[in-house]
Amino acid sequence: MIAVIDYGAGNLRSVTNAIAALGYEPKVTSSPADVLAAEVVILPGVGAAGDTMQSLKKQGLADAICRSIADNRPFLGICIGLQVLFTGTEEGGWHECLNVIPGRVRKLPPGLKIPHMGWNQVRQKTSHPVFEGIPDGADFYFVHSYCAEPDDKTVVLGETDYGITFCSAIARGNLVATQFHPEKSGELGLKMYDNFIKHALA
Amino acid sequence: MLTKRIIPCLDVKGGRVVKGTSFVQLRDAGDPVELASFYYKEGADELVFLDITATPDGRDTMVDVVERISQKVFMPLTVGGGLRTIDDMRRMLKAGADKVSINSAAVLKPAIIREGADKFGSQCIVVAIDAKRKTNGKHPQWEVFISSGQKPTGIDAVEWAKRAVELGAGEILLTSMDADGHRAGYDIELTRAISESVSVPVIASGGAGSIEDLYQALVSGKADAVLAASIFHYGIHSIHETKEYLAEKGIPVRM
Numbered sequence: 001m002i003a004v005i006d007y008g009a010g011n012l013r014s015v016t017n018a019i020a021a022l023g024y025e026p027k028v029t030s031s032p033a034d035v036l037a038a039e040v041v042i043l044p045g046v047g048a049a050g051d052t053m054q055s056l057k058k059q060g061l062a063d064a065i066c067r068s069i070a071d072n073r074p075f076l077g078i079c080i081g082l083q084v085l086f087t088g089t090e091e092g093g094w095h096e097c098l099n100v101i102p103g104r105v106r107k108l109p110p111g112l113k114i115p116h117m118g119w120n121q122v123r124q125k126t127s128h129p130v131f132e133g134i135p136d137g138a139d140f141y142f143v144h145s146y147c148a149e150p151d152d153k154t155v156v157l158g159e160t161d162y163g164i165t166f167c168s169a170i171a172r173g174n175l176v177a178t179q180f181h182p183e184k185s186g187e188l189g190l191k192m193y194d195n196f197i198k199h200a201l202a
Numbered sequence: 203m204l205t206k207r208i209i210p211c212l213d214v215k216g217g218r219v220v221k222g223t224s225f226v227q228l229r230d231a232g233d234p235v236e237l238a239s240f241y242y243k244e245g246a247d248e249l250v251f252l253d254i255t256a257t258p259d260g261r262d263t264m265v266d267v268v269e270r271i272s273q274k275v276f277m278p279l280t281v282g283g284g285l286r287t288i289d290d291m292r293r294m295l296k297a298g299a300d301k302v303s304i305n306s307a308a309v310l311k312p313a314i315i316r317e318g319a320d321k322f323g324s325q326c327i328v329v330a331i332d333a334k335r336k337t338n339g340k341h342p343q344w345e346v347f348i349s350s351g352q353k354p355t356g357i358d359a360v361e362w363a364k365r366a367v368e369l370g371a372g373e374i375l376l377t378s379m380d381a382d383g384h385r386a387g388y389d390i391e392l393t394r395a396i397s398e399s400v401s402v403p404v405i406a407s408g409g410a411g412s413i414e415d416l417y418q419a420l421v422s423g424k425a426d427a428v429l430a431a432s433i434f435h436y437g438i439h440s441i442h443e444t445k446e447y448l449a450e451k452g453i454p455v456r457m
Contacts, residue, residue, distance in 0.1 A: 013298040017273050047323040112204075113403045113426055115325050115372055119247055119456040120204045139205060139456040141278060143300075143325045143372075162204055184278050184300065186242070 045080025074200030077177030272298025319370025381409025393423030
């Protein structure tokens with residue numbers, strides 16, 4: 001089962017459309033049992049990280065996600081789904097997050113238009129199965145005002161420049177998370193989903 | 203480096219694209235799904251759909267159109283036109299739109315911007331502004347019009363843009379009513395005035411007649427994105443040649 005977590009806020013349609021276009025049948029779920037049983041867990045997200053955390057906790061999903069990741073089961077986080085993996089976020093005051101990846105989420109520095117909205121390049125910091133067939137420096141679609149700073153730089157999978165150089169993708173074991181939206185990033189974005197799912201189910 | 207976005211705009215009425223197009227490649231140039239797929243393959247960065255049907259039936263049709271497009275097109279989609287309530291916005295977002303654009307409703311009831319941003323996130327809320335030049339000279343001013351440009355509001359466009367952003371707009375879609383339809387270039391002064399006044403991205407709209415016009419809006423107008431309809435629909439320029447031209451002149455674009 002490919003579980004796409006529905007915590008009530010995010011618009012999941014584009015994520016499930018992308019997965020369905022690749023020939024898979026995603027299951028949209030808000031059940032912790034499904035998360036624990038799934039072969040692949042996908043956590044999409046739009047909105048604010050603090051609200052997302054609250055919803056995940058309230059529905060028992062936070063624990064299920066942490067256990068699934070601790071078991072090194074394939075997990076893909078997108079946008080807010082990346083941010084909530086960190087220790088905490090500064091968005092709307094300090095909010096504790098899942099603390100799966102030590103580090104914090106901070107506001108993008110002032111001086112440029114915020115949100116960082118549009119297509120920007122992702123530099124691949126390590127060779128990873130999700131990047132198979134995707135050129136280094138390819139453009140992906142971003143829309144966010146906060147970015148993550150992992151304490152351990154070895155988890156950095158991709159970097160992007162916007163005023164600063166920030167971490168735009170992370171990987172650790174079978175966990176991958178992106179600040180950009182592969183489901184909105186054209187054929188290369190679909191390729192990334194395909195790579196992730198293929199590798200996860202292999 | 204963040205690239206500048208090139209955004210074709212489709213006007214949809216009763217589920218059909220109006221202001222027809224002349225692409226010989228398309229079986230049915232009036233089908234919004236087919237046209238959206240065409241622009242997707244051509245390398246457009248985003249698509250904007252304006253529903254110019256004003257009836258409830260038309261709105262249902264638009265929801266269906268958005269659903270079908272979002273199954274085939276994996277890039278950002280903005281839907282606007284006649285959205286009045288939070289519920290209208292929710293339906294479009296649920297159907298697969300990434301952003302909703304609100305115009306008259308935002309002017310008549312600014313609180314809807316805040317409410318929409320709180321519910322769906324600022325990144326979903328585009329405030330569309332139709333502005334008409336009021337005074338020229340050293341300190342030109344523009345007035346906001348609503349109801350498809352029919353009604354003057356007495357509101358200053360720059361002030362309104364700032365207020366909309368304070369209330370939670372994540373992007374401004376700015377149309378010059380003076381330039382719109384003339385294909386003689388965007389209102390560069392208006393575009394720059396708004397872009398320099400707000401912290402969020404600004405999409406320039408109205409008046410594109412050539413690729414040079416797009417270039418000017420991005421450079422002199424300081425726009426973050428350019429929206430155009432007829433130069434793309436009538437096949438005057440393809441998205442690809444537009445981007446090649448801009449790239450040669452040093453504008454960061456996604457190829």
